[in-house]
Amino acid sequence: MTEQVPRWASETFWKKTAIWVTGGSFVLLVILTFDSMSQITAGGSRVQAYSVINKDVSYRFDKAKQRYQPVIGGDAPLFGKLLSEEEAEKLVDHGKKTVQAKNCMNCHTILGNGAYYAPDLTKAWLDQGWGAKASREELMINFLLDPEKNARTFGSNRKMPNLDITKPEAEAIVAFLKWMSTIDTNGFPHNFTAIGEED
Amino acid sequence: MTLQAYQEKAAVCVAGCKQRYAALQANPYLSGGQKLAVHYFTVAMVLFMAQLLFGLLAGLQFIFPSFLYEILDFNVNRMVHINAMVVWMLYGFIGSVYWFLEEESGVPIVGLKWGQLAFWVLTGAVSIVVLVYLLIQIGSGDDTSLWLINEGREYIEAPRWADIGIVVVILIFFYNVAATFSAGKWSGIAGVLTLDLVALAGLYTAGMFYVTNISIDQYWWWWVIHLWVEATWEVLVGCIMAWSLMKLLGVRRQVVQTWLYIEVALMFGSGILGLGHHYFWIGTPEYWFTIGGFFSALEPIPLVAMVVHSIYDSGVHRFKNSNHPALAWVIAHAFGNFLGAGVWGFMHTLPQINLYTHGTQWSASHGHLAFFGAYATINIAFFYLAVQQARGNVWMGSELINGWRWKTAAILLNLGVLGMTVALLIAGYEQSFIERAVEGSTWAGYFAAQNHPWFMQAMIWRMVFGLMTAVGGGLLFWDLLEIGKGEDRPAAVIGDAATAE
Numbered sequence: 001m002t003e004q005v006p007r008w009a010s011e012t013f014w015k016k017t018a019i020w021v022t023g024g025s026f027v028l029l030v031i032l033t034f035d036s037m038s039q040i041t042a043g044g045s046r047v048q049a050y051s052v053i054n055k056d057v058s059y060r061f062d063k064a065k066q067r068y069q070p071v072i073g074g075d076a077p078l079f080g081k082l083l084s085e086e087e088a089e090k091l092v093d094h095g096k097k098t099v100q101a102k103n104c105m106n107c108h109t110i111l112g113n114g115a116y117y118a119p120d121l122t123k124a125w126l127d128q129g130w131g132a133k134a135s136r137e138e139l140m141i142n143f144l145l146d147p148e149k150n151a152r153t154f155g156s157n158r159k160m161p162n163l164d165i166t167k168p169e170a171e172a173i174v175a176f177l178k179w180m181s182t183i184d185t186n187g188f189p190h191n192f193t194a195i196g197e198e199d
Numbered sequence: 200m201t202l203q204a205y206q207e208k209a210a211v212c213v214a215g216c217k218q219r220y221a222a223l224q225a226n227p228y229l230s231g232g233q234k235l236a237v238h239y240f241t242v243a244m245v246l247f248m249a250q251l252l253f254g255l256l257a258g259l260q261f262i263f264p265s266f267l268y269e270i271l272d273f274n275v276n277r278m279v280h281i282n283a284m285v286v287w288m289l290y291g292f293i294g295s296v297y298w299f300l301e302e303e304s305g306v307p308i309v310g311l312k313w314g315q316l317a318f319w320v321l322t323g324a325v326s327i328v329v330l331v332y333l334l335i336q337i338g339s340g341d342d343t344s345l346w347l348i349n350e351g352r353e354y355i356e357a358p359r360w361a362d363i364g365i366v367v368v369i370l371i372f373f374y375n376v377a378a379t380f381s382a383g384k385w386s387g388i389a390g391v392l393t394l395d396l397v398a399l400a401g402l403y404t405a406g407m408f409y410v411t412n413i414s415i416d417q418y419w420w421w422w423v424i425h426l427w428v429e430a431t432w433e434v435l436v437g438c439i440m441a442w443s444l445m446k447l448l449g450v451r452r453q454v455v456q457t458w459l460y461i462e463v464a465l466m467f468g469s470g471i472l473g474l475g476h477h478y479f480w481i482g483t484p485e486y487w488f489t490i491g492g493f494f495s496a497l498e499p500i501p502l503v504a505m506v507v508h509s510i511y512d513s514g515v516h517r518f519k520n521s522n523h524p525a526l527a528w529v530i531a532h533a534f535g536n537f538l539g540a541g542v543w544g545f546m547h548t549l550p551q552i553n554l555y556t557h558g559t560q561w562s563a564s565h566g567h568l569a570f571f572g573a574y575a576t577i578n579i580a581f582f583y584l585a586v587q588q589a590r591g592n593v594w595m596g597s598e599l600i601n602g603w604r605w606k607t608a609a610i611l612l613n614l615g616v617l618g619m620t621v622a623l624l625i626a627g628y629e630q631s632f633i634e635r636a637v638e639g640s641t642w643a644g645y646f647a648a649q650n651h652p653w654f655m656q657a658m659i660w661r662m663v664f665g666l667m668t669a670v671g672g673g674l675l676f677w678d679l680l681e682i683g684k685g686e687d688r689p690a691a692v693i694g695d696a697a698t699a700e
Contacts, residue, residue: 021467022468036478040412101338103356104351105274116559183414190635192640
């Protein structure tokens with residue numbers, strides 16, 4: 001019996017299709033990557049320059065876009081020190097390295113990615129749990145330096161372990177968190193009332 | 200027991216291992232590549248056990264937060280849990296390819312000695328990395344920590360020195376595959392496999408640099424994680440599955456290879472741009488909503504194709520096959536991949552729902568069923584194919600000696616993982632409603648959801664099914680050590696003669 005395989009079911013047809021589809025998709029991804037990179041470089045509208053830590057930051061619902069957006073306000077230097085762009089970048093960089101070296105992401109989520117044992121850090125700087133803006137910096141530093149004594153378990157009994165974080169590291173982490181809270185995350189998290197926006 | 204008694208027990212244990220190792224090296228039924236594959240499979244199984252153990256520890260900490268507090272904290276247990284998983288899967292894939300490389304190419308492996316060296320180097324490196332994870336755990340916030348201890352990026356935490364080692368080992372593996380096929384004969388499976396390995400090794404380098412900008416960091420991090428797990432790994436198991444179906448069921452090469460090309464077209468066609476579903480909330484532009492949503496919604500299609508392919512082929516051959524445990528696991532793979540990666544992924548992939556589910560136990564639910572269904576199952580199927588040959592190509596059909604063992608292991612593992620998946624899904628739903636929709640994603644909202652009885656019940660059920668999975672895993676390990684021993688019937692011959700009726 002001779003078997004005639006139709007062209008659309010033949011091995012060669014699908015081999016060619018696989019090559020073209022893969023190649024085409026990859027080329028598109030590369031083009032989109034170039035565009036995304038240009039839009040998320042620090043200093044643009046989506047990802048702020050590191051010196052944004054000198055400013056007041058909030059997060060509000062944008063009626064036109066129908067989603068929450070970071071809002072950058074007037075001067076509010078972190079720890080009372082106005083930093084140049086280079087100094088701010090150095091501080092945020094130290095914070096990011098500390099967040100990696102302490103393996104924060106295997107308990108917390110960062111931009112929603114990571115583990116689910118502890119709360120998301122994307123808007124940690126803006127969380128109402130710090131009570132008031134005036135005492136926030138001090139509370140954050142004290143917590144990072146001794147999370148066991150200053151435990152914030154919200155009734156869960158889950159305590160952050162002591163990670164031997166130094167004072168400069170703690171300040172750098174806070175700078176990283178403040179900078180991260182200004183990233184335009186397309187409205188994630190939704191329905192989030194930032195500290196100072198309770199009314 | 201005295202110290203001396205312990206030492207004596209350890210000596211007996213070491214002698215036993217040495218004896219088994221000598222028996223493996225002298226095994227007349229295995230080729231050089233297959234012996235190397237058994238090395239990989241053995242370490243894979245040990246790492247699988249480690250994954251189960253550390254998963255149980257991390258799971259227990261949800262219920263008893265003070266358990267091992269500041270000794271083995273959740274982040275350490277969870278890191279070992281997911282890293283052991285990634286590495287045992289890679290060991291399984293590398294082993295499977297070494298297993299069929301000689302048969303598929305028709306010639307002995309070109310650089311077998313290099314392959315053996317790479318195995319010991321990789322295994323040594325993995326051991327050091329795990330010891331550092333467990334004993335040193337964290338470092339200060341500088342480059343030294345990232346180079347020597349832990350990079351702190353989920354799934355690819357391995358310190359930079361180990362990254363370089365991994366790339367070198369993968370390059371040796373790639374050389375062996377490409378050079379052996381070149382020396383022998385190329386086939387459709389060979390071509391797809393070789394190109395896929397280029398992509399797999401190349402993509403890993405996208406995760407090997409440090410940047411301050413967290414958005415750029417996560418952009419490239421997803422290149423590694425997504426394009427491995429939802430693209431290149433899927434194609435790699437497509438190759439392994441294609442070869443297994445020819446071996447197990449006697450399916451014609453032309454049929455298998457045509458399906459493989461269809462799967463590659465669908466997998467890469469949906470998976471490459473499906474990457475966009477990770478770019479909704481990390482600072483990247485809004486067009487990823489449309490691109491990521493659309494293409495990731497198509498991602499289940501190749502997985503449906505794989506189910507159709509394997510079940511259709513099994514049906515055409517009236518389920519007559521040479522290895523019952525392996526075929527059972529291939530079928531578990533087809534359904535597990537479709538359900539875990541396909542359906543569970545699709546359920547929360549569109550941005551409109553992902554806004555509420557992103558970063559909740561939904562992801563853990565999807566992750567458990569997807570990694571198990573797509574990758575653990577096919578590796579286990581291959582372990583059974585290997586063990587059959589290693590024991591002298593013996594009978595692995597019905598009425599096996601101690602056949603209850605593989606069946607019980609398979610039932611416990613599949614039910615256990617499915618149970619964990621459903622428990623975590625309930626926790627995920629609860630988080631999406633209470634933490635996200637009602638409470639507005641604050642820390643107070645997060646903990647309101649975590650403290651809720653629905654969440655706690657889900658964690659307890661996850662633990663129950665986790666224990667079931669662990670028992671199944673232990674039983675599987677035992678079965679692989681014993682199955683086929685004392686069997687003197689030869690393996691069933693599968694082919695046209697067996698299936699023509």
